[in-house]
Amino acid sequence: MEEMRTVKLTIEYDGTEYCGWQIQPNGITIQEKLEDAIQKLTGTFCRVHGSGRTDRGVHALGQVAHFHTDSEISGNDFARAINAYLPKDISVRESLEVNSGFHSRFSALEKHYCYIIENAKTRPVLDRHKVWWISWDLDFELIKEATSVIVGTHDFTSFTDAERKDEDNTRNVISAEWKNENNRLTFNIQGEGFLYKMVRCLVGTIIEAGRGKISKKEMLDILDAKDRTKAGPTAPPCGLHLKKVIYPEKFNVNNK
C-alpha cells in the first residue's frame, strides 16, 4: 500500500454566508465545502484539518488546512483543481505537498488576524461585507493607548466568551497595532494563539476606549478582573479576517 501524501492548503473565504469553519449539523460550513470539493476531485473522502475554527461570518485571507491523499495530482496543482469544485466565496489560494509530520493546527506557531473598521457618518458599500461600520466619533490616540495594555502575556479571561472557566486563559499577544488611513482603521494582531472570540472582544472593548468610555487605567482593571462582564461588547464578525498562520521553518512552507 502506497503511503498517503500530506497536502497543505492556504484558503481565502468570505464567511458571510457560512456557519463558520467547522462542520456542524445545522448549517453549511467552509470545512464541509472543502471536503465535498476534494471528494468530487479525487473520488475519495478526505478529512480536512484546519488550523483552528473561525466563527460564523468571520473571513479568512490565509486560513491553513491539510489533508492526506493518495491522489496523483501534484501538490501545487491541487489549488486550482479543488477551486473548480468550490463556490465563488471560497478559494484555495495555494497548495503544497508537505512533510507527513506537518499538522495545520498542532504545528502552528503564530496566527495573524486583522480587524477592519470603516469610521464614517454614512454607510460604506463596496466593502460592506468585510468591515464594521462605526459612525461614532473615535479618538485614535485613545485607541492606541488602550491597545498598548494588551500586548504581552496575560490572562485574557475578561476577553473571551468561552464558558469553560477552568481552562488556562493565558495567552501571549506578540503585537497589536492600529493603522489609520482615511476613514479606514485596521487592527493587526499577532499571537501564538487566541481564546474563543478573543480578538472580537478586544476590538469591542478598545472601541469603547476610542469613544472615551473606558480609560487606559480602566482597560488595565478589566484585564486584571478576569471577568468577561467587565469588558466591552463583542465586535461583529464581519470585520474579522484570519490573515495567516505561521509554521516552523523546518516544514519549508510558505510564510509570506
Place this chain on the structure above:
Amino acid sequence: MEEMRTVKLTIEYDGTEYCGWQIQPNGITIQEKLEDAIQKLTGTFCRVHGSGRTDRGVHALGQVAHFHTDSEISGNDFARAINAYLPKDISVRESLEVNSGFHSRFSALEKHYCYIIENAKTRPVLDRHKVWWISWDLDFELIKEATSVIVGTHDFTSFTDAERKDEDNTRNVISAEWKNENNRLTFNIQGEGFLYKMVRCLVGTIIEAGRGKISKKEMLDILDAKDRTKAGPTAPPCGLHLKKVIYPEKFNVNNK
C-alpha cells in the same frame, strides 16, 4: 412660491446587480433607486441628474448627482435620510446644498477613475466583485510603457465602443498611472472626460501589452489608426470604479 434648493450628492455604489446608472426600460438602475428613495423621503418626485452614466456592472466610490427640492431637510442631512430608503449596495456618502448654478454634469471639470486587477494564479474571494482577476503572467514594465502612450490630448476613436463615428473623439488624459502592491494592480486615470467604454478599452489593450502581445510602438499605431478593431478587448466592468468628479472652486464643493 419658494425657490427650489439644489442639493449635491456624492454616491458610492456596487454596480454588480444594476443595469448601470441611467434609467432604462429593461432593468433596475442606480438613478431609479435614488429617485425612488428621494420620493419616499420628501413625498415629491425629483429628477436626479448624474455627472455621467456608468455602465452595467461598473462601481462608483464618488459618483456625483444633483436634484432640486423644496424640502426643508438641511443639505448635510440628506445623505443619511436618503440612505434609510436605499438598498445596501447604494449609499449617499455626502450631501451638500449648493449654488443653483451647479450642475453635476455640465459643471464637471475632471473625472477620476480607477481600475483594479488581481494578478494571481488562483481566484480571489473577498474582493471578487470589484477586481478583474487575471492569471496570465504580466510584465509591469510593459504595462507602464504602453500606458505612457495615452497620456495627453489624442483622438481616442480606437478606444471607444461608441457607434457615432461623426463625433469628435478627442479627449485629454491628464494622468494615467499604475500601482503594483503584492498581486494588486491599480490603474488610476484622470481626464476632463471620457468616451463610451474608453477606460475599459484602454485597460483591455494595456493588459495585452503587459502580456507581451502589443509593443509600445504598436500601441502608438493603434492610437493613430482611429479604429476600434485595432485595439485589444474591453476589460470587464467589475474592475472599474468612478472615484471622483472635480468641480470649479467657485462652487465650494468638496473635492477631496
